[in-house]
Every structure is written in C-alpha cells, then in structure tokens.
Amino acid sequence: MMLLLWKVCFLGILAPEILCHKVKYNGEQVFQVTPQTSEHVLQLQQLCGTWLLDLWKPPFLEDIHVGADVHVRVPVSLVQEMKEKLLQYSIPFQVLIKDIQELIDNQNMKSHKRHSRSLATYNYMVYHQMGEIYEWMTLIQKEYNNLVTKHYLGSTYELRKIFYLKIGEPSDRPKKIIWMDCGIHAREWITPAYCQWFVKEILQNYNSDQSIKKILQNMDFYIVPVLNIDGYIYSWTTDRLWRKSRASYKNGTCYGTDLNRNFNAMWCSAGASNKCSNNTFCGTGPESEPETKAVVSLVKRQKADILCYLTIHSYGQMILQPYGYTINQSKNHEEMINVAKKAAAAIKKKYGTVYKIGTSHSLYMNSGSSCDWAADLGFNFSYTFELRDNGTYGFQLPENQIQPTCEETMAGIMTIIDYINEKNFKNNAMTIISASLWFNVLFSITCSTAYTLWY
Ligand SMILES: *[C@@H]1O[C@H](CO)[C@@H](O)[C@H](O)[C@H]1NC(C)=O
Ligand SMILES: *[C@@H]1O[C@H](CO)[C@@H](O)[C@H](O)[C@H]1NC(C)=O
Ligand SMILES: *[C@@H]1O[C@H](CO)[C@@H](O)[C@H](O)[C@H]1NC(C)=O
Ligand SMILES: *[C@@H]1O[C@H](CO)[C@@H](O)[C@H](O)[C@H]1NC(C)=O
Ligand SMILES: *[C@@H]1O[C@H](CO)[C@@H](O)[C@H](O)[C@H]1NC(C)=O
DSSP, X not given: OHHHHHHHHHHTSSOOHHHHOOSOOTTOEEEEEOOOSHHHHHHHHHHXXXXXXXXXXXXXXXXXXXXXXXXXXXOHHHHHHHHHHHHHHTOOEEEXXXXXXXXXXXXXXXXXXXOOSSGGGOOTTXXXXXXXXXXXXXXXXXXXXXXXXXXXXXXXXXXXXXXXXXXXXXXXXXOEEEEEEOOSSTTOTHHHHHHXXXXXXXXXXXXXOHHHHHHHHHEEEEEESOSOHHHHHHHHHTOTTOOSOOOEETTTTEEOXXXXXXXXXXXXXXXXXXXXXXXXXXXXXXXXXXXXXXXXXXXXXXXXXXXXXXXXXXXXXXXXESOSSOSOOOTTHHHHHHHHHHHHHHHHHHHOOOOEEEEHHHHOOOOSOHHHHHHHHTOSEEEEEEESOSSXXXXXXXXXXXXXXXXXXXXXXXXXXXXXXXXXXXXXXXXHHHHHHHHHHHHHHHHHHHHHHHO
C-alpha cells in the first residue's frame, strides 16, 4: 500500500492530494516584519539566521533593508518566541498568514474532481495537476491546429517531457518570436494557470480581434506552460511550498536546484547559494540542469528572431528588468522602464492592483537568472513578472483570484507585446497611424466646418 501510494504520488497522476501531502505546515505562520532602523535590520537578521527561518521575501538575510517589508515563515514552535522578540525590539510586524496548512488544505479540498477531458469545459479558474496540463496541451493543439503546434523542449531531471506551444499564423519566412515561460518555481501555482489563460485568450480572440490577428501574422509565441515539471508535481504530491527542481545530490540527502539561479549570468556570484539544502541553490555549474539546458539550447538556436523574453513568477506584484547581478543597467533601460510603466498602468486599470517596476537589483541582488541571461544574449526586452499577491496569501493564492489575476496580467503583457509589435512592424503600425491621422484630418475638417457655420 505504501509503495503504491508512493508511486501514485511520485508519478503525480490521479494523486489523491490529501493522502499524499507529507510535508505539513500545521500552525506555521508567515510574519510581515518591517524594520525601521539599521539596528532592527541586524536584530531581524540575527533572529532569522539563528533559527534558520525560511525567508519568502527577500530571499536573503543580506537583502533585508530599513523600511522594506520582510515576509518570513515561522514554525509553530517558534511563533510565540518570535512575537516576543519582535515586541521586545519594537520592530513593527503583523501575522500575514495565520496557518499555512489551513490555506493549503482549503486549496486542495476544492481541487477535487473538476477535471475535464474536453477543451470546451476545461476550467481555467482552478489549479491543474501536471497530468491535466499535459492533456490540455494536446487538446489545444488539436482544436487550434491552424495556429498551434506543440514541440519538445527537453526532459526534466526525472525524465519527464517539457513541451512548449508555438502559436502564430504559419509562414514561409522566419517569424519573430515572443518567449514566455511559467512554472520555473514549483510553488508559484498561479503562473502555469496564467500561461494557460494567455494561450486561451489569444486563441479565442484571434478571429474577432484584428490586433491579435496582426500580432500572430508578425510573430510567434513560444509558451512553456510549466518548465519545472518535477518540482510542480512534487508541490502537489509532497510539499506545497517546494520551489526548486528535483535533481538529487549527495547520495539522495539533498534535492533540487533553483533553476532561476542556474543560468549563465554571473552564475552564483550573488544572491544564490552553493549549498544544495538552500532554496536558492545555484546548481553544480552554470546550466548544469537539464531544464536550464533545454531552454538555453532552443533560445540560442532562435536567438536572431526573439524580440522579447518573459518569465512569469509569483508573488510580489512587480515587473522587473535586468540586471540582478550588477547595478549596471541594460542598454535600453529607459525604454524598458517606460514600457513597464505602461504595462503597470494597464494592470492597475483592470482591478486596481498596484505593481512596482524597476531593475531586479533594486529589489535584491541575484545572479544566474534567466531574465539577466536573456538580456546578455542581446534581447532588448527581458522582463520578470511577479504576479499576485502582496503576501496576504503568498504562494497559496486562492482559486477565486485566478481570473482577476490572469485578466490584469493579460492587460499588462499585451501592452508590452503591442509596443514591440508596433516598433518592429512599422508597415502595420503605419496603417494604424495613417488611419488615425485620417480620422484627425476628417475630424478637424468637420470641426472647422461646424465652427465656420456656427459663426
Ligand atoms: C548512500 O549513503 C549511505 C550511507 O552513507 C549508504 O549506506 C548507501 O549505500 C548510499 N547509497 C547510494 C545509492 O550510494
Ligand atoms: C541560503 O543561502 C543564502 C546565501 O548564501 C543565505 O543568505 C541564506 O541564509 C541561506 N538560507 C538558509 C535557510 O540557510
Ligand atoms: C558594469 O559596467 C562597467 C562600465 O561599463 C563595466 O566595466 C563592468 O564590467 C560592468 N559590470 C558588470 C558586472 O557587468
Ligand atoms: C535593440 O534595440 C536597438 C536600439 O533600438 C536596435 O538597434 C537593435 O536592432 C535592437 N535589437 C533587436 C534584436 O531588436
Ligand atoms: C495587500 O493588498 C491588499 C489589497 O490592496 C491590502 O488590503 C493589504 O493590506 C495589502 N497587504 C500587504 C501585506 O501589503
């Protein structure tokens, strides 16, 4: 029975999630602590360091700064002591999440039996297990075979196949490419949900929306719905808060590389750990992991055509741009900031959600990220999105927030894509500009006529 259960859990198919969740977070809390002075910073660093607490934001002790919120997971055995210490030091804090396990359980209760084998009834407003996402990829490719092809990107450490969907109008000439990956960090469940939503939106609106049609004539989307598949499955079966891949080291006592620290961008120089037990373990070398290699290989092959590299994460509500490993700015820093501002405004317009923008370095040093690596390869647009929320639910964003999150993110990302489309395909842009020019001319003629008539 144990063996069977283990197998079911391990393979991630038909997983009875509740039975399989081995790692429990009963009574564990997430604190939001805001140090007001440099002494607070030191005191907080010492508390977190001594107790080896799991920092959710920022990921490193070194990145704790005066005035910036820190989110930290506190085991039940330390909750009381933590509160007392913070009160003693007069560091402002609040409990963001009262019981992590309760949030996890609530999510899993609802996630039963809503799987559909048809695209028409596929529910985009719930979190899906990997098996369902694999099936969804097959269904979407069949249903929209005029626009979608499914391609093999590579294999994971545990030898699962990673696919990407290529979406665009077929063409004889080479097309430009927009890259987007989701699920590089296992526990960030909202991100695979977003990649699926994005695909659905593009395909459903293709016939009725002229601007999407134009975009799909000019460019192809390469969408990786889940990159870290092993980790994603593990986050369903065993540890909801798992972040890394499932590579095994040191004779099976230590697991997982942070794939977003494994790229060849000043690898493991800052904001990454060389200890495999650490959540930001950078791997045994740049691109040591099969998942990283798979991305690098395809992206390098298509390098000349990629216009934009998007990688989707949660949480924190941010649009970040290079660099994380240096204070140097990317060559078109200003342009990227301006485009990000427009995207953040579009996001806010939808449901009022406030996004921060900036370089990842302004947030915290980190090396080996795919966003920096893509900028070093020469792509003018390379953004990291951190989706909802701001910490109220953290990684356990409730399913009833999937739709608003995806809608606002869609608005933000389409702003970026529209900008890139207009910039690179002037002919199409010209048609739009000249149309509006004509409108203005006609309008002013009409107005001046009216003006003349009036007086
Ligand atoms: C792992 O280490 C243990 C203890 O050091 C040893 O008994 C075991 O044989 C090792 N397993 C493998 C697969 O090397
Ligand atoms: C992980 O590694 C980083 C960088 O070396 C370090 O700052 C952090 O404290 C480590 N975290 C844990 C839980 O050991
Ligand atoms: C930052 O820019 C300076 C000046 O252009 C350059 O010498 C240096 O190598 C850059 N640093 C990094 C880490 O790229
Ligand atoms: C990046 O931007 C620069 C300046 O706008 C431009 O000259 C260059 O062609 C762009 N590169 C790509 C790959 O689009
Ligand atoms: C997060 O945003 C919500 C809604 O805007 C707000 O009520 C809440 O106080 C914020 N929480 C934090 C931790 O900033």
